[in-house]
Amino acid sequence: MNDHAKAVITVDRLSKHYGDRTVLRDVSLSVRKGEVFGLLGPNGAGKTTTLETIVGLRRPSAGTVRVLDHDPASDRRFVTERLAVQPQAATLFPTLTVVETLELFASFHARVRPPEDVLDELELGDARRVRVKHLSGGQERRLLIAIALIGDPEIIVLDEPSAGLDPQARRNLWSIIRRQQERGTTILLSTHHMDEATQVCERIAVLVDGSVAAMGEPETLVREHASTATVTFEIPGTTTVAELRSHDIAGAITVTPKGTLTLVEVVTDDPDAVLRRLTFSTGLRPRGFRVAHGSLEDLFIDLANRPRASAEGERAHER
Known part of the structure; x- marks a missing residue:
């Protein structure tokens, strides 16, 4: 050692x-x-x-x-x-x-x-x-x-x-x-x-x-405990939520026009699957990928509230 x-x-x-x-x-x-x-x-x-x-x-x-x-x-x-x-x-x-x-x-x-x-x-x-x-x-x-x-x-x-x-x-x-x-x-x-x-x-x-x-490690804990991640990328031209769905992109999708591009955000519990779909989908030409796994503050709040919520649920069940 x-x-x-x-x-x-x-x-x-x-x-x-x-x-x-x-x-x-x-x-x-x-x-x-x-x-x-x-x-x-x-x-x-x-x-x-x-x-x-x-x-x-x-x-x-x-x-x-x-x-x-x-x-x-x-x-x-x-x-x-x-x-x-x-x-x-x-x-x-x-x-x-x-x-x-x-x-x-x-x-x-x-x-x-x-x-x-x-x-x-x-x-x-x-x-x-x-x-x-x-x-x-x-x-x-x-x-x-x-x-x-x-x-x-x-x-x-x-x-x-x-x-x-x-x-x-x-x-x-x-x-x-x-x-x-x-x-x-x-x-x-x-x-x-x-x-x-x-x-x-x-x-x-x-x-x-x-x-x-x-x-x-803070970053490792966030990745391990975060229930969702946000995948952000850009697509040349315009696109719609329906078109993205047609490529089997699962999750909560938001599209925002940005000049000659469309900014897309996908909130998902399986960011790797979203990235694979985007990589092998023809016609979309996505670029500028970013994956955010929440924050340490999100993890802290979730952990701090979890025992209290569990205890309240047990008391409600007993009543």
């Missing part, structure tokens, strides 16, 4: 109960060395509890968690020296400057990166003398990440790092995450932003009601 394929975080059948309330049910996942892994799910799905258990703040009710082959709850010192956490919010000293804040947290670590290097990397160099209370939301979020990076961790855990940020600040944050990965750092993050998961995560796990509903 090469280094990139080696798992640095493993979660095996993790469950967490609070009295009669079950928050996590048999959650299993692994995070490989050097990858960005995303934990997705609606509010209350168990994302934060999973992260807190991985970093050792909570103990499992059942199952096991290992970080770099150690129990994060029992081997706290070993894990905290190698893993850093950036929570959704943290209390900082408002009257300290940015560089003073980073130097303070650097004093807690035996091995540190040069504070000025971290500030430059997170684009906070110009704000180094600004007091924390005067920072913008995006600058404060970057400072929290800088605090996580100052100890040169092997693993960074980010709990909804872009929550509350404007679109430009979110994109800047994504660039920072990519740069950390380029340095060889493993990153585990939770998010409910589908564009964030698509842009920065190599693999994701979707949590729904405390269980893993799907896991894998």
Whole structure:
């Protein structure tokens, strides 16, 4: 097994109960060395509890968690020296400057990166003398990440790092995450932003009601779970839905005149069959094929609503 394929975080059948309330049910996942892994799910799905258990703040009710082959709850010192956490919010000293804040947290670590290097990397160099209370939301979020990076961790855990940020600040944050990965750092993050998961995560796990509903590469999951796809192409001249039907093109067909061409969209559950029909049909001369398999957001909504719909159906049947 090469280094990139080696798992640095493993979660095996993790469950967490609070009295009669079950928050996590048999959650299993692994995070490989050097990858960005995303934990997705609606509010209350168990994302934060999973992260807190991985970093050792909570103990499992059942199952096991290992970080770099150690129990994060029992081997706290070993894990905290190698893993850093950036929570959704943290209390900082408002009257300290940015560089003073980073130097303070650097004093807690035996091995540190040069504070000025971290500030430059997170684009906070110009704000180094600004007091924390005067920072913008995006600058404060970057400072929290800088605090996580100052100890040169092997693993960074980010709990909804872009929550509350404007679109430009979110994109800047994504660039920072990519740069950390380029340095060889493993990153585990939770998010409910589908564009964030698509842009920065190599693999994701979707949590729904405390269980893993799907896991894998975002594009692969969309292809596997999407029930329909849209095949788009152009035909020279004009055509009609009836003519396309005569070539055994199945699905919901839309035709739109576009100058000397006709733009055609076919929504189908079998895009390969549509492409084969078009390829071997004489007279149509289609070109410019595009196949869209839905989106990660479609998958997320479907998975998030599926258990609720099932539960409502069972209750209706019982009544």
